[in-house]
Amino acid sequence: MRILHVAHQQLRKYGHNRVSWAQKLYFGLIRNGHCVQAFSDRDVAAFEAPLGIRDLGKKKANQRLLQTVEAFEPDLMIVGHCDIISNDTLNQARAQQPNMAIACCNNDPLFVPVNVEKIHARCDVADAMFVSTGESLLAPFSGKRAKLWHMPNPVDSSIETADTSQQDQLATDLIFCSKETAYTSRGQLVSFLKDELKTAFKDKFTFRTPGSFNEPGVWGRDYDNALANSAMGLNLNRQENFDWYSSARMAQLVGNGLLTFTHAANGFDRLMPEETLVYFTGQEELLQKIREFYHDVEKRKAWASNARTFFHQEINSTLYAQYIVEATLQQPFSHDYVWLKSNS
Structure with a gap:
């Protein structure tokens, strides 16, 4: 055709x-x-x-x-x-x-x-x-x-080529890439996480936020490399509670093997199998789950691998x-x- x-x-x-x-x-x-x-x-x-x-x-x-x-x-x-x-x-x-x-x-x-x-x-x-x-x-x-x-x-097999779900240790524990500030208050959630994770882990936990909080954005190969060196990622939309809506960020994170946290209000539990994405409804629950998967490397790897496999096979x-x-x-x-x- x-x-x-x-x-x-x-x-x-x-x-x-x-x-x-x-x-x-x-x-x-x-x-x-x-x-x-x-x-x-x-x-x-x-x-x-x-x-x-x-x-x-x-x-x-x-x-x-x-x-x-x-x-x-x-x-x-x-x-x-x-x-x-x-x-x-x-x-x-x-x-x-x-x-x-x-x-x-x-x-x-x-x-x-x-x-x-x-x-x-x-x-x-x-x-x-x-x-x-x-x-x-x-x-x-x-x-x-x-x-x-x-x-x-x-996802695309020629683009999402990394698989961090197979790695025990990576340079970045958690990443969130964004430069958009219109129609959103998600920066408050990210700020809360940065403060709480720094207090809990001191310098042992690496949380990168390219594009915000005075951290330069990453593009092209720099973006690919940032994901390929991260264990977990935040899929925070500018607004939540829109059925099955997500920015392309979710496919990029999951496709490269990052354990991905996303809001429960968007209904992706109807699309994804169990033990793939990590859902949350509020900032305290998200913080608790980040800490849980940070401490349990094998669980993090298993869930991230499940999600990556599903995306590459079915989406x-x-x-x-x-x-x-x-x-x-x-x-x-x-x-x-x-x-x-x-x-x-």
Whole structure:
């Protein structure tokens, strides 16, 4: 199948970027045998603009996408986070290629109002809309052209290559990477943990917080290395209590073998087997569980290994990509996708 993948490919990062869910989707599509043409809207806009000023290249980027549709003749267009591309352009693309289906993917949270507006807008033109929040919260977007689906954040065997679940001692005991401060108070929880863990363990416990608390952020290979040298990780969303919502951080932590702590309110116990993720409801419970797994290395390794194995077997980019294709084209599902059978 010929698939046009429209997303921010981060070409101008020149390798110095964090893990991209769009890149994982691209890899998965190719592994499934599809002919995939990538179109990076932001990069094309910058390349085409006078003096490289991206905002001046938006009109040209839309024109170039239509040119690509005409030349490539895709059977399916998958559209990620690409605000530069207008709905009018997508409608023109469909007119050029009447048999082409359009899938849109949104990996951002519903507690950000502008993101809700973006999903509503894309549902007008897409045949299928994939959102990284559980289907139980997608009803407000129904009634338009797009059929609504949940999509997970997958791991990729070529990206999440570390396995710290097999190691007894690592340089970092606990890590939390983040630079986002809007729509969140999670910094208070991290500050509490830093104080309590320092009091309890003095200098024996290493808690890294790249991107916050005056600690420089880590990107690209530095980010990979930070995870590959950490035993445990915090999966703290900017807000909790959104069914099956997590930032891509969870897949990155679990996929590299870190024991991962995440809030119970998001309902991942319906998706994950027992003794994989560590759930908490409050700061005292989280602190107690961090201390428990720090002292019990074998338990930490066993739970982290269970979670890593499950993700790599059942929530990987190859299955994820094929699911998006099959759901969009309304084909029979070729796999018993765990996020479908558990979503109840």
